[in-house]
Amino acid sequence: MSGFFEKQAARSRKLIATTVGDEHLQPDSLTPLQAELDALGTTGDSGRAPSIAPPGSPPFGPVVRFDRVSIAFSGRPVLEEVSFSVERGQTLCILGRSGVGKSVSLRMMMGFLRPDSGSIAIEGRELASLDEEGLRALRKRVTMVFQNGALFDSMSVRENVAFPLRERGGLDDEQIDRLADQLIALVGAEDVAEALPASLSTGRKRAVAMARALAAQPEVVLYDEPTTMVDPLIARRLGGLIARLKQQLGFTSIVVTHDTRIARQLADTVLFLHEGRALFFGPLPEFLAAKDAEIQRFLRLDAYRLPMKNPGHAS
Secondary structure, X not given: OHHHHHHHHHHHHHHHHHHHOHHHXXXXXXXXXXXXXXXXXXXXXXXXXXXXXOOOOOOOOOOEXXXXXXXXXXXXXXXXXXXXXXXXXXXXXXXXXXXXXXXXXXXXXXXXOOOOEEEEEEOOEEHHHOOHHHHHHHHHHEEEEOOOOOOOXXXXXXXXXXXXXXXXXXXXXXXXXXXXXXXXXXXXXXXXXXXXXXXXXXXXXXXXXXXXXXHOOOOEEEEEOOOOOOOHHHHHHHHHHHHHHHHHHOOEEEEEOOOHHHHHHHOOEEEEEEOOEEEEEEEHHHHHOOOOXXXXXXXXXXXXXXXXXXXXXXX
């Protein structure tokens, strides 16, 4: 299993090296998790979910692609001909006001909802072509961190993080506990490893949910409003944690948020939804410089919030 994390870290090194050059890499900033997981011993990579991509597909191109996707509920359009794509190892932030279809987009990526028209592809495979078995395979490679954490109330933090490892199989109890502890340490929750979710703050619940998501060994991590209902300091800390996971492990991330400060912290690209349509899709600097009146209004309103403090570990 540690082989999976080694491959993700190697991919992240290559991605950063093509941008800033090897001489600027700080190895200590990329390898702490790899070193921690290496201590578990080599268990192979057999526990990793198989790709859902068609056989013979090239390992390039978008990991996620929406093509003219539309969906309506009770006759009310929620998304109308929305198109975007996410490249491997990149972070897309989906921005917009409440009720514009941001979270609906994530649920369609997981196969929980089907579009009325248009197509959605993950790793080159059209979701409409997947049967139940195919959707189960998809959900092993694409995982979501829900707003409420979706933790099991009757399980401790350690048991919650260990759950995907036990479900996947291939590890004994000692290996599972050690790997769970490594993941809990990664998100800074060692002091609550034996606690039940009900005793945790909202920020801590989300950090633990991130650890559990990593235990599933995904290719893509979806974050549904990770900083809502927490104070600005905790929001910044959670954003820093998401950024660190991307840097160390090279995950592809999609973050739904209404907070442009988190988008500035995380995004490679931005999708801005307004009244069900993609008003903007492109690099973060172009979004921040966009002249569109609705985008400028959104940015101005967001600027009224209190400034955030320096990031640290999520609390």
